[in-house]
Amino acid sequence: MEERESVYRSIFPKYFFMASTDFKRTVEDFVCEHCGKSVSGNGYTNHCPQCLWSKHVDVFPGDRAEMCGGAMKPVSFLKNGQKYVLLQQCQSCGHERSNKFLEGVDSFDTLLSLVDRKGEGF
Ligand SMILES: [Zn+2]
Numbered sequence: 001m002e003e004r005e006s007v008y009r010s011i012f013p014k015y016f017f018m019a020s021t022d023f024k025r026t027v028e029d030f031v032c033e034h035c036g037k038s039v040s041g042n043g044y045t046n047h048c049p050q051c052l053w054s055k056h057v058d059v060f061p062g063d064r065a066e067m068c069g070g071a072m073k074p075v076s077f078l079k080n081g082q083k084y085v086l087l088q089q090c091q092s093c094g095h096e097r098s099n100k101f102l103e104g105v106d107s108f109d110t111l112l113s114l115v116d117r118k119g120e121g122f
C-alpha cells in the first residue's frame, strides 16, 4: 500500500472508501467484532477467516454501499463445483447473502460446523 493512501485512510476512513473507484478490491484491515481476531485485509475478503462472521456493509461485494452495518452470521454453505460458498444472514435486517469461502485462508472447521443447506453432505 502506498504511504499516502494509508494516511488518507487513517484520517478519512469513510471518505476514502467513498472516493475509491476500485470498490471490488478494497484492502481493509479490521478486528473481528465477533471473535476479536485481527484480520489483515487482502482485498478479496471482508469476513473473518476464523469465525466467518462479517458486517452488513455491502450491497454488492466490496461496494460498502449498505448502511445497515449489522453482524452477518454464517448460517450455511453450498458447494459450487470445487468451490465453497458461504451463506450469511444479517442479524439486524435478516438479509441473506453469499460470500466466497477462501480455501487456505478461511477456517474449514468453522465452515464444516455449519449446516450444508442442500443436505447432501460430502
Ligand atoms: Zn471472527
Ligand SMILES: [Zn+2]
Pocket: 056, 068, 069, 070, 090, 091, 092, 093, 094, 095
Ligand atoms: Zn443488514
